[in-house]
Amino acid sequence: MSLLEVRNLEVTFASRGGKLIALRDISFSLEPGERLGIVGESGAGKSVAAFAILNLVSRPGYISGGEILFEGQDLTQLSPQEMRSIRGNRISMIFQDPMMTLNPVLSVGVQMTEVLHAHREINSEEARSRALQTLTRVHISSPEKRFDQYPHELSGGMRQRVVIATALLTESSLIIADEPTTALDVTIQAEIMDLLLELCELNNVGLILITHDLGVISQVTQRAVVMYAGRVVEAGPIRDIVRDAQHPYTQGLIDALPQQTSPGKRLNQIQGVMPSLSNIPKGCPFNPRCPLVMDECRTRVPAYTRIGSMRIACHAAGNTQRRSRPHLELSKA
Amino acid sequence: MIAPAWRRFERSYLFYSFRRDQVAIISFTILFIFVLASFSAPLLAPYDPYDPMQIDIMDSEIPPVWMEAGDQRFMLGTDAQGRDLFSTILYGSRISITIGIFAVLLQAFLGISIGLVSGYVGGRLDNFLMRLADIQLSFSTLMVAIIFLAVFQALFGTELYEKLAILMLILVIGIAEWPQYARTVRANVLAEKKKEYVDAVRVIGLGSLRIMFKHILPNTLSPILVISTVQIANAIVSEAALSFLGLGMPVTKPSLGSLINSGFEFIFSGSWWITIIPGIVLVLLVLVMNLLGDFLRDVMNPKLYKD
Numbered sequence A: 001m002s003l004l005e006v007r008n009l010e011v012t013f014a015s016r017g018g019k020l021i022a023l024r025d026i027s028f029s030l031e032p033g034e035r036l037g038i039v040g041e042s043g044a045g046k047s048v049a050a051f052a053i054l055n056l057v058s059r060p061g062y063i064s065g066g067e068i069l070f071e072g073q074d075l076t077q078l079s080p081q082e083m084r085s086i087r088g089n090r091i092s093m094i095f096q097d098p099m100m101t102l103n104p105v106l107s108v109g110v111q112m113t114e115v116l117h118a119h120r121e122i123n124s125e126e127a128r129s130r131a132l133q134t135l136t137r138v139h140i141s142s143p144e145k146r147f148d149q150y151p152h153e154l155s156g157g158m159r160q161r162v163v164i165a166t167a168l169l170t171e172s173s174l175i176i177a178d179e180p181t182t183a184l185d186v187t188i189q190a191e192i193m194d195l196l197l198e199l200c201e202l203n204n205v206g207l208i209l210i211t212h213d214l215g216v217i218s219q220v221t222q223r224a225v226v227m228y229a230g231r232v233v234e235a236g237p238i239r240d241i242v243r244d245a246q247h248p249y250t251q252g253l254i255d256a257l258p259q260q261t262s263p264g265k266r267l268n269q270i271q272g273v274m275p276s277l278s279n280i281p282k283g284c285p286f287n288p289r290c291p292l293v294m295d296e297c298r299t300r301v302p303a304y305t306r307i308g309s310m311r312i313a314c315h316a317a318g319n320t321q322r323r324s325r326p327h328l329e330l331s332k333a
Numbered sequence B: 001m002i003a004p005a006w007r008r009f010e011r012s013y014l015f016y017s018f019r020r021d022q023v024a025i026i027s028f029t030i031l032f033i034f035v036l037a038s039f040s041a042p043l044l045a046p047y048d049p050y051d052p053m054q055i056d057i058m059d060s061e062i063p064p065v066w067m068e069a070g071d072q073r074f075m076l077g078t079d080a081q082g083r084d085l086f087s088t089i090l091y092g093s094r095i096s097i098t099i100g101i102f103a104v105l106l107q108a109f110l111g112i113s114i115g116l117v118s119g120y121v122g123g124r125l126d127n128f129l130m131r132l133a134d135i136q137l138s139f140s141t142l143m144v145a146i147i148f149l150a151v152f153q154a155l156f157g158t159e160l161y162e163k164l165a166i167l168m169l170i171l172v173i174g175i176a177e178w179p180q181y182a183r184t185v186r187a188n189v190l191a192e193k194k195k196e197y198v199d200a201v202r203v204i205g206l207g208s209l210r211i212m213f214k215h216i217l218p219n220t221l222s223p224i225l226v227i228s229t230v231q232i233a234n235a236i237v238s239e240a241a242l243s244f245l246g247l248g249m250p251v252t253k254p255s256l257g258s259l260i261n262s263g264f265e266f267i268f269s270g271s272w273w274i275t276i277i278p279g280i281v282l283v284l285l286v287l288v289m290n291l292l293g294d295f296l297r298d299v300m301n302p303k304l305y306k307d
Helices: A046-053 A080-086 A108-119 A124-137 A143-147 A156-169 A186-202 A214-220 A238-243 A248-255 B002-010 B013-020 B022-039 B085-121 B123-138 B141-176 B178-192 B196-204 B208-219 B221-244 B256-264 B273-300
Strands: A004-015 A018-030 A035-039 A061-070 A091-094 A174-178 A206-211 A223-228 A231-237 A304-307 A310-313
Touching (some): A018 A231, A035 A046, A035 A214, A046 A174, A046 A206, A091 A156, A091 B196, A108 B196, A156 A186, A174 A186, A186 A206, A186 A214, A214 A223, A223 A248, A231 A238, B002 B013, B013 B273, B022 B273, B085 B141, B141 B221, B178 B208, B178 B221, B196 B208, B208 B221, B256 B273
Parallel strands (some): A091 A174, A174 A206
Antiparallel strands (some): A004 A018, A231 A310
């Protein structure tokens, strides 16, 4: 049984000008202990997808279709109480900016043990010792001291370690990390990412890593989902995607990586910007920016094509005339 | 336990600004002396104004000591019934301050709960509660209080009213002013609930009540503290105004307002001190509270730096 299986998920936002569909026909799955990357530009719907898995899309948005099977249970059918017993207990989430995700007026210890008190019958003595143990596991020095400190007394990296420790406290089987290192200093980004991966591997925790950086995903995940304007445009094993991207948008993302440009040259970029939800172009949403655009792309939304273990939504998929490009070096972080 | 907390307070920005602000120091000192003196009234006051045995009608309307007809026994003179004015003011401020504090506690309890729910839940409930606040605010506090207290006196008689006067005043002033808190808290909750830490605790699986009271409320505490000081002063003034109109504390158990009222009849016969001295006490009390409120507002609002 898959740990998580999202089938045809659709999220709608009811706005004054009518209904806007923020996510359309999103499907992907995750095995226990597996790592999946969700990539895309800002506005592609990555974070909405993450919140939708926890059934926390905030008003005026709501899940308007599809299923989210977590350990065989459809999360969209659960009562608010049942859903709450899953949040933080079976599925944890890590946010981008640890400055913002920790409450400034409560001490680190209070915020950490809160998860335990919410989901377990546990006295504060036990909760404290569990929290201290976990703080040690995320390599925080002198955990007793940190436990009573306030977020503003810790550095950015230390705060993200606290957040990771909190996510690990309840032995969740799935962690969703929404750009977990973007807000951190470049010097400690790799350190925090390694820590997160190491702990997930150690506890056989599934990880969904949301980022705009295909480079990071290619190094740490096994499979990837590329999103554009609320749709999955390409999905498959990360090796195949990086070596043999079929969708022009994925190719554009790969070309935009700094490693793809020789020093001194301008970085490649995808022309244009992501369309807003209220203004998605007819046909393939990527067509105004696509270098390979055909007449068909402007009229018809492409269906999914399967090539090997990849799934691509592009009329040109499998077309041999695609421009050639150097392969991305795959290296283990 | 207390020592580290005190040390943290000593190093805080609040204490630092307090030490550099002379107005705040003076206001705080005066307020502190007032509160201390009025709450130890039974120890400090030379007479007990509630004890009829100690009151002699022959001592009525004796002016303060520094005047020619003054009497050594009565420092600030006596009122029309022969009560020592100094003792009566001490006991009276105790009643005024008690009513002020408890009325504000009630206001805060109602206003904070309603404001939190209104801001956090939003939508129709928010609309309903805020319109309710608008309606409440469109009646002035005094009007509501006068109608309510007058009806109560008419229905249940003055005897019962005199027994329950303190409780009634607390209830009326407390209920009439909750929208002040509700609006302030709601505005702050609207700003706070968009912050990521709220998402983060929702993701942890906490319930709405826990999120509201444990996570959002502490973040809105500084504006609450600021309006509380001002609201206590307002409540004391409201109580004084009601007592002055004869709807507040009875003359047998006078607050500052009823003392001012009781002396008002005699002001033209020359006994000005019965009205003026409690009046000065009231003004001073309210003034230092407002000054402290201003000080708190300046310190706790980071957007407003004074040089």
